[in-house]
Amino acid sequence: MAHDILIVDDEPDIRMLVTGILRDEGYETREAADSDSAIAAFRARRPSLVVLDVWLQGSRLDGLGILEVLHREEPQVPVVMISGHGTIETAVQAIQQGAYDFIEKPFKADRLLLVVRRAIEAAQLQRENSELRLRAGAETELIGTSPQIRELRSAVEKVAPTGSRVLITGPAGAGKEVVARMLHIRSRRANGPFMVLNCATLNPARLEDELFGVEAGADPLTSPRRAGTLEHAHGGTLLLDEVADMPLETQGKIVRVLQDQAFERIGGATRVKVDVRVIATTNRDLGAEIQAGRFREDLFYRLNVVPLRVPALRERREDIPALARHFLARSAESSGLPLRDLSEDALAVLQTYDWPGNVRQLRNLMDWLLIMAPGEPREPIRAEHLPPDIGAAAPTVLRWDKSAEIMALPLREARELFERQYLLAQLNRFSGNISRTASFVGMERSALHRKLKTLGVHADDRVAANGNG
Numbered sequence: 001m002a003h004d005i006l007i008v009d010d011e012p013d014i015r016m017l018v019t020g021i022l023r024d025e026g027y028e029t030r031e032a033a034d035s036d037s038a039i040a041a042f043r044a045r046r047p048s049l050v051v052l053d054v055w056l057q058g059s060r061l062d063g064l065g066i067l068e069v070l071h072r073e074e075p076q077v078p079v080v081m082i083s084g085h086g087t088i089e090t091a092v093q094a095i096q097q098g099a100y101d102f103i104e105k106p107f108k109a110d111r112l113l114l115v116v117r118r119a120i121e122a123a124q125l126q127r128e129n130s131e132l133r134l135r136a137g138a139e140t141e142l143i144g145t146s147p148q149i150r151e152l153r154s155a156v157e158k159v160a161p162t163g164s165r166v167l168i169t170g171p172a173g174a175g176k177e178v179v180a181r182m183l184h185i186r187s188r189r190a191n192g193p194f195m196v197l198n199c200a201t202l203n204p205a206r207l208e209d210e211l212f213g214v215e216a217g218a219d220p221l222t223s224p225r226r227a228g229t230l231e232h233a234h235g236g237t238l239l240l241d242e243v244a245d246m247p248l249e250t251q252g253k254i255v256r257v258l259q260d261q262a263f264e265r266i267g268g269a270t271r272v273k274v275d276v277r278v279i280a281t282t283n284r285d286l287g288a289e290i291q292a293g294r295f296r297e298d299l300f301y302r303l304n305v306v307p308l309r310v311p312a313l314r315e316r317r318e319d320i321p322a323l324a325r326h327f328l329a330r331s332a333e334s335s336g337l338p339l340r341d342l343s344e345d346a347l348a349v350l351q352t353y354d355w356p357g358n359v360r361q362l363r364n365l366m367d368w369l370l371i372m373a374p375g376e377p378r379e380p381i382r383a384e385h386l387p388p389d390i391g392a393a394a395p396t397v398l399r400w401d402k403s404a405e406i407m408a409l410p411l412r413e414a415r416e417l418f419e420r421q422y423l424l425a426q427l428n429r430f431s432g433n434i435s436r437t438a439s440f441v442g443m444e445r446s447a448l449h450r451k452l453k454t455l456g457v458h459a460d461d462r463v464a465a466n467g468n469g
């Protein structure tokens with residue numbers, strides 16, 4: 001996409017000269033002769049750069065005044081000042097106020113091109129840096145090797161570069177936002193912005209202001225224009241988080257944005273064109289929301305071009321050890337505390353718990369354990385260090401406080417109880433997959449089948465291993 005440069009100068013000759021030089025280099029240009037038309041052009045479409053004369057005859061605001069308005073509205077757009085003889089001091093002042101650089105009249109084409117190129121590169125670098133900072137704390141990979149996660153990862157790889165709209169469903173804390181970030185990073189928009197709007201946390205009026213932005217009041221100095229999330233996401237991806245919480249009226253407006261790739265700011269009539277990929281997430285059943293009249297069917301079909309589901313953590317228990325260790329390592333890195341591992345018995349307990357808060361709950365527990373678990377820094381965290389509610393979910397075989405119950409039984413019954421619970425816990429760990437369980441416990445698949453039958457265990461019973469030890 002060619003860079004679009006707005007040239008603001010009251011002298012037609014200078015505008016023509018600058019336009020000629022920049023167009024020869026492949027830039028797109030627009031021209032304005034005074035402050036009002038400059039600000040209007042800037043608002044109609046955000047340019048890549050502004051070339052701005054310091055002194056404008058017959059204009060409501062001079063160069064510095066215009067710079068102030070533009071900067072207040074879009075500080076990331078670089079401005080190059082043009083100064084004439086006698087206005088150099090003002091140009092220097094403009095740089096102190098945030099202009100990128102200035103060129104002095106009369107100027108050579110090379111000097112203009114050099115400054116323009118540098119200013120655009122610097123702005124791009126700054127954008128990339130803030131994107132990197134944004135990504136630094138966030139997960140951009142799906143940890144896990146369960147069949148469900150492998151399938152999800154391969155779907156993400158396939159869909160990401162197509163630029164399609166995606167609707168990501170799944171319970172709270174399961175990793176929907178991680179999937180959305182992966183879609184962005186693996187798309188052609190990766191260098192563009194990734195913006196998140198949480199539709200559940202804002203009241204309806206604030207939500208629309210945030211989304212569409214607010215048009216400037218009569219005096220742009222006292223009530224400047226505010227760009228919304230949609231505008232900030234131009235050239236990138238917008239994530240509509242918890243989209244089911246969006247009020248019906250706003251849903252209607254979003255349908256029109258998706259249709260036209262254009263919208264009006266709140267309180268304004270100017271059409272703003274945007275190029276944005278929209279991804280939405282929800283933990284509700286949108287079919288039921290449509291039935292109940294709370295979600296627009298037309299919006300559902302527009303968002304649900306590619307549906308992706310992130311399964312609950314209890315549906316993929318075998319991912320728990322890798323996730324837990326990953327979060328311990330992250331936590332150690334950010335807190336500076338020594339890294340600790342988890343013992344096999346602790347991992348087995350974690351794998352039998354149901355995780356109603358999903359991966360987020362596991363992550364929080366790992367943060368807590370690294371700080372609170374007793375023991376020497378290099379010792380692994382053991383099952384008895386886990387909070388009681390997590391440990392209570394484990395079958396008797398994993399709970400040493402229940403060993404008295406086993407001790408009260410004759411050997412044959414104690415062994416049967418142990419085998420039954422041990423195998424249920426292992427089946428749980430491998431999400432009911434007999435082959436993988438058999439290979440882990442060191443039995444032939446058919447022998448494990450026979451054993452389970454003798455003990456009266458069905459692979460589907462595995463959930464029953466939780467909580468009723």
Ligand SMILES: Nc1ncnc2c1ncn2[C@@H]1O[C@H](COP(=O)(O)OP(=O)(O)OP(=O)(O)O)[C@@H](O)[C@H]1O
Binds near residue numbers: 170178179
């Ligand atoms: N597979 C994964 N690999 C690494 N980190 C993950 C994974 N899944 C989730 N996380 C981490 O778990 C936390 C919750 O994930 P995320 O915010 O993506 O969930 P969500 O489904 O969008 O939740 P909500 O619906 O509550 O917004 C985050 O800290 C995220 O980094």
